[in-house]
Amino acid sequence: MTNPWLQIPAADYEGHMSSPEIAQQQFLARTFQESLGKYESGSIAMLGCTTGNGLEHIDPAVTKKVTAVDINPEYLEILRRRHARLVAGLEVVEADLETCALESSAYSLVFAGLIFEYVQPQILLPKIAGWLRDGGVMVAVLQLPAKNHTKVSQSRFESLKALAPIMQLVPPRQFKSIANDAGLMEAESKTVHLESGKPFYIGTYAKR
Ligand SMILES: C[S@@+](CC[C@H](N)C(=O)[O-])C[C@H]1O[C@@H](n2cnc3c(N)ncnc32)[C@H](O)[C@@H]1O
Numbered sequence: 001m002t003n004p005w006l007q008i009p010a011a012d013y014e015g016h017m018s019s020p021e022i023a024q025q026q027f028l029a030r031t032f033q034e035s036l037g038k039y040e041s042g043s044i045a046m047l048g049c050t051t052g053n054g055l056e057h058i059d060p061a062v063t064k065k066v067t068a069v070d071i072n073p074e075y076l077e078i079l080r081r082r083h084a085r086l087v088a089g090l091e092v093v094e095a096d097l098e099t100c101a102l103e104s105s106a107y108s109l110v111f112a113g114l115i116f117e118y119v120q121p122q123i124l125l126p127k128i129a130g131w132l133r134d135g136g137v138m139v140a141v142l143q144l145p146a147k148n149h150t151k152v153s154q155s156r157f158e159s160l161k162a163l164a165p166i167m168q169l170v171p172p173r174q175f176k177s178i179a180n181d182a183g184l185m186e187a188e189s190k191t192v193h194l195e196s197g198k199p200f201y202i203g204t205y206a207k208r
Pocket residue numbers: 005025028029047048049050051053054069070071072075095096097098112113114115118119
């Protein structure tokens with residue numbers, strides 16, 4: 001089966017995620033920016049990077065290497081156009097996160113915003129543990145279930161509906177247990193409610 005993400009035009013994705021009533025793109029960019037401020041960010045892997053949301057916050061004096069991974073080549077082409085000149089040491093990788101290999105022990109910060117809804121944590125978390133250097137951290141954002149909200153928010157962008165059958169919400173407790181087994185320990189976590197009412201978990205995990 002073709003991954004439905006390959007059929008969602010970048011314009012639809014960005015239109016949907018940044019629309020005022022959804023505002024998840026702004027939330028993720030803010031969360032990435034906060035991570036840059038809080039954690040060592042000399043070398044970063046951004047997993048499920050789409051068109052590079054948040055990369056505008058990188059300070060090239062601090063960050064020397066950024067690896068941005070996504071399965072959708074159109075998103076990555078836009079990311080390159082927007083950020084190649086601004087972000088030092090940008091490496092763009094078109095790959096499936098369940099099978100791709102990145103340099104081991106190379107990253108001080110791995111940012112994984114709304115990707116575990118599409119990629120199995122049992123497969124990806126041990127890989128992330130291998131990509132982090134000692135003392136490195138992963139910041140993961142998970143969507144939480146909410147009674148009055150559909151998993152994929154409603155919008156005028158019909159193509160996003162293709163995600164509903166593949167999107168799996170991962171309960172933070174289960175996520176934490178899989179992360180622990182992979183050698184990643186929760187250092188901090190919080191729940192954030194967007195104005196829409198949709199709740200999200202933000203967890204920071206340190207490599208043991
Ligand atoms: C909800 S978006 C992530 C949002 C983004 N992290 C941000 O901060 O704005 C999910 C992204 O993961 C990508 N993706 C989904 N499944 C993937 C896979 N198996 N391997 C690599 N990328 C994948 C999609 O193409 C999409 O760009």
